[in-house]
Amino acid sequence: MASINKQECFSVALKLVKEAGNLVRDAIKKKKRIETKSSAVDLVTESDKAVEKLLISGLSSAFPDHKFIGEESVAAGGKCVLTDEPTWIIDPIDGTMNFVHSFPYTCISVGLWVKKEAEVGIVYNAVLEQMFTALKGQGAFLNNEKISVSGETELSQALIFSEIGSSLDPEKVDTVLTNITTLIPKVHGIRAMGSCTLNMCYVAMGGVDVCFEFGIHAWDMAAGYLVVTEAGGVVIDTEGGPFDLMRRRVLCASTQELAEKMAKLLKQYQPERDGVTK
Numbered sequence: 001m002a003s004i005n006k007q008e009c010f011s012v013a014l015k016l017v018k019e020a021g022n023l024v025r026d027a028i029k030k031k032k033r034i035e036t037k038s039s040a041v042d043l044v045t046e047s048d049k050a051v052e053k054l055l056i057s058g059l060s061s062a063f064p065d066h067k068f069i070g071e072e073s074v075a076a077g078g079k080c081v082l083t084d085e086p087t088w089i090i091d092p093i094d095g096t097m098n099f100v101h102s103f104p105y106t107c108i109s110v111g112l113w114v115k116k117e118a119e120v121g122i123v124y125n126a127v128l129e130q131m132f133t134a135l136k137g138q139g140a141f142l143n144n145e146k147i148s149v150s151g152e153t154e155l156s157q158a159l160i161f162s163e164i165g166s167s168l169d170p171e172k173v174d175t176v177l178t179n180i181t182t183l184i185p186k187v188h189g190i191r192a193m194g195s196c197t198l199n200m201c202y203v204a205m206g207g208v209d210v211c212f213e214f215g216i217h218a219w220d221m222a223a224g225y226l227v228v229t230e231a232g233g234v235v236i237d238t239e240g241g242p243f244d245l246m247r248r249r250v251l252c253a254s255t256q257e258l259a260e261k262m263a264k265l266l267k268q269y270q271p272e273r274d275g276v277t278k
Contacts, residue, residue: 006135010133013112018131045100107126132205151206155187172269210258221250249269
């Protein structure tokens with residue numbers, strides 16, 4: 001496997017993400033044609049498909065030997081397999097429900113993983129013009145200004161991002177409601193905004209102290225993981241062990257101490273792993 005030029009990969013991806021952002025910014029104001037996938041709350045629009053096509057087409061042209069994991073490609077029957085090969089992991093619109101309702105908390109997420117490690121992360125909220133970027137070993141940035149986590153260690157002072165409506169599965173719903181009930185008297189506040197990737201980036205910028213979610217996919221976390229860790233934050237499994245990109249759950253925090261305190265409180269939920277063949 002040939003070595004990659006991380007800076008070149010970043011530059012090409014950044015240009016494409018900005019171009020894709022124009023599509024999102026324009027489309028969020030208009031009437032959308034919506035389809036459902038696994039349930040009534042699992043949505044896809046023409047824009048999701050158009051953004052992913054633009055990104056994969058541009059990246060594969062520049063880097064023909066690279067692999068891809070894209071949300072809509074997988075939904076259409078593509079494979080979700082992470083190997084040691086350079087792999088672009090793409091969520092064309094994270095927060096599709098928000099996008100459908102013209103709620104501007106939504107983003108394009110592009111991560112490059114090599115040898116199962118994150119090397120490049122780009123997360124772009126084109127509507128609010130927030131561009132989060134990270135290269136491994138070079139820090140994390142919001143609109144070219146360096147960002148860092150809050151450093152909070154106390155649950156009682158922590159603002160938490162959770163999630164509510166991403167699944168109608170009864171066990172998942174019960175897990176979500178149980179965790180919110182447990183946390184309300186123990187934390188400073190809880191918010192549910194509807195985009196795992198942006199939630200992670202808000203931990204990275206110090207605006208939120210913890211975020212956690214069950215049932216997301218590799219493309220919801222691949223770029224955000226690098227932004228958080230390069231901003232000095234911690235990304236672990238919801239039970240407290242090492243983070244696994246394919247396990248479909250994540251806990252991010254401003255400090256290891258806070259992450260561990262959160263993990264001890266959470267009722268756990270384990271969806272089927274990404275990459276499982278049927």
